[in-house]
Amino acid sequence: MTKYISSIQNTLVKNTVLLKEKSKARKKQGFFVLEGVRELTLAIKANYKIEQLLFYTKLISFEEVDKLVTNDVELIEISKDVFQKLALRNTTEGIIAIVKNREFSLENMHLKNNPLILVAEAPEKPGNIGALLRTADAANVDAVIIANPKTDLFNPNIIRSSVGCIFTNNIGIGSTSEIISYLKKHRINLFAAALHEDSEIYIQQDFTKATAIIVGTEATGLSNTWMQQAKKIIIPMQGEIDSLNVSVSAAILIFEAKRQRKFA
Numbered sequence: 084m085t086k087y088i089s090s091i092q093n094t095l096v097k098n099t100v101l102l103k104e105k106s107k108a109r110k111k112q113g114f115f116v117l118e119g120v121r122e123l124t125l126a127i128k129a130n131y132k133i134e135q136l137l138f139y140t141k142l143i144s145f146e147e148v149d150k151l152v153t154n155d156v157e158l159i160e161i162s163k164d165v166f167q168k169l170a171l172r173n174t175t176e177g178i179i180a181i182v183k184n185r186e187f188s189l190e191n192m193h194l195k196n197n198p199l200i201l202v203a204e205a206p207e208k209p210g211n212i213g214a215l216l217r218t219a220d221a222a223n224v225d226a227v228i229i230a231n232p233k234t235d236l237f238n239p240n241i242i243r244s245s246v247g248c249i250f251t252n253n254i255g256i257g258s259t260s261e262i263i264s265y266l267k268k269h270r271i272n273l274f275a276a277a278l279h280e281d282s283e284i285y286i287q288q289d290f291t292k293a294t295a296i297i298v299g300t301e302a303t304g305l306s307n308t309w310m311q312q313a314k315k316i317i318i319p320m321q322g323e324i325d326s327l328n329v330s331v332s333a334a335i336l337i338f339e340a341k342r343q344r345k346f347a
Contacts, residue, residue, distance in 0.1 A: 085145070088137075089162040096165055099137070099181065103169070106235045113184045115237035118175035122247035123151060129250040132183035135159060139166035142177025151178075171239050184237060187256040189228070189265045198225035199340050200271060200295040201333060204259060204305055207233035213244025214330030215298075220248040222337045228255045228295075230262050259308050271295045273313035275305050276332055278325060282317035290340035298333045301326060 088096060101108045103116040114134060117126060120143075127133065135157045138148045148158060161169070161179075169179050194200075201219050206212045206229065219227045234241070236256075242249055257265065266273060274288060275297045290296075297313055299305035318327065318335055326332070 086157070086159045087161075088159055088165055091164055091168045093165070095135075095159070096161075096168060099169055099179070102181070103171070103239050106238065109184065109235060109237050114181050115184055115242075116169075116239055117180045117182050117242060118171055118178065118239065119243075119247070120151065120176045120178055122242060122250070123178055123180055125247040125250040126180075126182060127152070131185065131250065133180050134183060135181040137161045137165075137169065137179040137181075139163065139177040142166075148178070171243060187229070187236065187254045189255040189257045189261065192226055192228075192253055192255040194269060195225055197291075197293050198269075198271065199290070199337070199344070200224060200226045200228060200266070201337060202228045202230060202262060202266075202295050202297040203329070203333070204230040204297065204299045204309060205233055205303075206300065206329070209234065209238050209240035210244045211328070211330050212236070212241050213246075213248070214328075215333055216241075216245040216248040216252055218330060218334045218337060220251045222334075222341050224252075224337060226253045226255060228257070228262055228265075230257065230259045232256055259306060263308065263312050266295050269293070273297060273309075274316050274336075275299075275309045275313035276317070276336060277305055277310060277315040278317065279310070279315045282315040285316045285318055285336055285339055288314070288316055290343045294340055296333065296336045296340065298329050298336075301329055 099116055102114055109115045133152055133156045136152055137159045139161055201224050203215055236249055271293045273295050297309055318332060
């Protein structure tokens with residue numbers, strides 16, 4: 084029999100709010116909150132373990148829910164008040180899931196021959212991280228590596244802004260030094276997007292070999308470590324400002340690499 088929760092004071096509801104709002108709770112408990120049918124479908128396809136599925140029947144039927152998940156997932160019907168308390172947005176189709184975390188270690192990444200990799204150093208804004216993951220998915224890059232992240236990737240705002248692309252990408256996380264060592268070990272050519280006097284125009288580069296394109300934050304750019312280890316490249320600006328949003332810059336560089344590779 085399916086459990087029903089109507090009170091926002093319920094222990095599970097309170098804990099779900101905690102998981103949604105606090106990175107420390109997600110790390111300690113090993114779970115995160117996911118909203119939406121598309122996001123849930125992508126997570127399941129990527130073999131994430133769905134622990135519990137909360138659903139609001141005014142937006143999605145029990146029959147539809149039952150088709151989405153396997154029998155070992157605990158299904159919990161919730162009231163309108165509970166759904167409104169838990170939902171990050173109104174367009175989540177009545178689905179909220181509690182999902183098991185996954186480690187994004189460099190060692191667990193699998194690289195094919197001649198990979199194209201996107202590296203982002205110290206990204207902080209969930210919207211930018213989500214947009215970077217969407218770009219990586221759209222270009223079907225071989226890996227996304229986050230150096231020195233300022234927030235955990237299971238932040239609900241990152242999942243939302245990535246439209247579930249956190250589940251479609253091959254992701255690794257590490258310190259800048261760990262990532263540089265990893266890339267050099269795999270003989271990856273490093274290209275750092277940087278506003279620097281000796282930066283070269285990006286379309287003059289050869290991205291057809293094993294390539295990592297590294298982008299930093301708009302506020303501080305890349306650390307000196309990357310600047311010393313990578314070839315510096317630039318997207319020429321023709322207006323008054325001297326830089327683009329990090330996700331826009333990454334998209335331009337990644338799709339130039341894909342063009343050179345004939346979108347293979």
